[in-house]
Amino acid sequence: MPEPAQNDRLREEFNRWAEAGRGEGMEHDHLPIVLPVLDRLSLAPTDNILDVGCGAGWLARLLAEQVPEGRVVGIDISDQMIRRARRKHSELDNVMFAVGEAEEIPWDANFFDRVISVESAYYWPDPRRALREIFRVLIEGGSAWLLINYYLDNPHAHQWAEALTVPAHLLSADDWSAMFRESGFAGVQHARIPDPTPAPETYQGRWFRDAAQLRAFREQGALLVHGAKPRL
Template sequence: MNPKLSSDTPESRLRVEFNSWATSGRGEEMAAHHLPIVLPMLERMQPGPRERWLDLGCGSGWLMRMLAERYPQAEFTGVDISDAMIERARQAAGDRRNLRFLAGSAGRIPAQAQAFTRVVSVESAYYWPDPARAAREIRRVLAARGEAWVLINYYDDNPFVSLWRRHLPVEVHRLSARQWENLFAEAGFTHVRTERIPDPSPTPEVYNGRWFRDAEELKKFKAMGALLIVGAAH
């Protein structure tokens, strides 16, 4: 069968999975979960008032909406493989003129070369079926002197995510910080660096979820922090 017509490709599986997250409201829930690691990232970025932003794997679009309020002269684009997420993001955006949302994948970003000055991505990169190809795509759509800021909680150096794989019904990549750095360097980025961003939010005394063994493990996971990968288009 022509793979383009097949409904069983890694990308179509991602679309089905995250469409179901969208319809059950998980897109909106993620804003509260991710904000404690996103705020320190934004502090480090020090963006100008007129950047052209892309959020790759934007989910419900909360981050682009938040920044569109903060920087009314900038332009914001969110791209996600889940058309249901994009639909919700569009509805929540209302008629804001500096904000748009497009269905598309990290492997083929629906934008012209050098379209953006800042590419951000939050908790999405470990799902990308071909991370090296996605890194090349991000590099392609970045303007000269632009920067990519990619944040992920699932990475190899963090031992406290060992239960995640069994609960994720789609394929994920658990790369190390060094592997992400190499991948970005090979995609043509300069000044590539990684850093860990701890989650300072309070942890409940008791944890009954399925992603961590107990509250103690969750606390250690948050202290270890998310992996931030930064690369420049210089």
């Protein structure tokens, strides 16, 4: 179980991101790697979906369009992200947002058809516990989908460790897959999702050394890990 101090630190950091408007900004950055994953989810209109670490809720909005007879729930450790997500999406009647931790999901067991999480899992203080929680809230035959850009097999993101102000796990595709299997998931697979966005001529941000590194990072792509809760 994560120390309360670890969670406080995450909450404070991502509340700062929310207040700076970065929750909404992530739609632009993450959409190119999320769209191919949405295609793979094979959603039915009645599906119930959980988005763990939902940020400002843009993905919940996209998912809600695909499950008009189901429900989308977004949870996030940052109360400020959730406040903004609720404010922005109050007109959607099949979406709700709740403050909650991946390690203790505030929902009943055996409810969701799909669980998705984008660019959040490497921050979870106890990813093993979080995966067991995701397994718990899935129905039998449901599946979990984690998409992350910070992982061991893509060296072009390793420098993020110095730029991030909260701890993050630098794990390989095999490490994540093993954790899925240890949590009970079957049919565990992983894939790379390249980002086709053309890199700019020059780069002056703080996440990459230069435009060439940003290009290489996008070519290597995000890591997608997924698995299913077996039917008994």
